[in-house]
Amino acid sequence: MRGGTKVSVETQGVRIVHRVLRRVFRRESRLLMELVAAVRPGDTARAGVLAGHFRLYRLALRRHHQGQDELLWPPLLARVDLEADVVLRMQAQHERVAVTLARLDAAVAAWEAAAGGDERDTVVAALCDHRAVLLEHLDDEEAALLPLAARYLTEREWACLGERLVAGLAGPALFGAVLEEASPAERALVLRGLPAAARVVWYVAGRPRYARHIRRVRG
Numbered sequence: 540m541r542g543g544t545k546v547s548v549e550t551q552g553v554r555i556v557h558r559v560l561r562r563v564f565r566r567e568s569r570l571l572m573e574l575v576a577a578v579r580p581g582d583t584a585r586a587g588v589l590a591g592h593f594r595l596y597r598l599a600l601r602r603h604h605q606g607q608d609e610l611l612w613p614p615l616l617a618r619v620d621l622e623a624d625v626v627l628r629m630q631a632q633h634e635r636v637a638v639t640l641a642r643l644d645a646a647v648a649a650w651e652a653a654a655g656g657d658e659r660d661t662v663v664a665a666l667c668d669h670r671a672v673l674l675e676h677l678d679d680e681e682a683a684l685l686p687l688a689a690r691y692l693t694e695r696e697w698a699c700l701g702e703r704l705v706a707g708l709a710g711p712a713l714f715g716a717v718l719e720e721a722s723p724a725e726r727a728l729v730l731r732g733l734p735a736a737a738r739v740v741w742y743v744a745g746r747p748r749y750a751r752h753i754r755r756v757r758g
């Protein structure tokens with residue numbers, strides 16, 4: 540079936556997964572800050588678990604931004620006129636987020652080694668700065684950019700974004716994070732979009748793995 544209705548449903552699915560993913564980034568950046576702040580000095584085991592979780596978070600956010608950098612900004616800049624400043628602002632915000640992530644990479648590596656109290660506080664401060672920049676971007680993206688994308692992107696471009704999005708969620712930790720955040724209706728739609736075999740793999744192997752990961756991370 541390749542009718543217009545099906546394409547529209549897919550487009551709707553891509554938008555929903557994007558929306559849920561933005562909520563995941565809001566949630567996980569807050570939780571990371573709270574969880575790292577609670578680690579006792581010298582608890583290297585706990586620091587190692589949270590450092591690993593931070594790297595998954597960073598991977599998901601980087602993939603998400605790369606997808607937007609490559610698939611969203613070029614077609615929009617080619618079509619918008621007066622609203623080009625919105626797209627350029629998004630690009631600049633992505634660069635600012637990347638700077639905060641680079642600072643976090645260094646801070647987390649320094650903390651992970653011995654789980655020192657000062658190093659932990661540096662990570663928490665860097666997470667706080669990162670979150671402020673990220674939330675400003677997500678709020679702006681939702682208010683100013685998404686209406687442009689809805690107006691100017693073709694169904695085919697939405698489909699490309701969707702493919703990139705699904706590839707970026709490979710692995711139970713990222714996929715599980717999206718399903719955890721999704722409402723029951725959103726969850727049903729995301730799972731319906733999977734091939735039947737992938738759905739079985741998720742229930743049998745992915746979901747228990749995600750549950751174990753989250754129990755370790757949230758303590």
Ligand SMILES: [Fe+2]
Pocket residue numbers: 604607629633676680
């Ligand atoms: Fe973005």
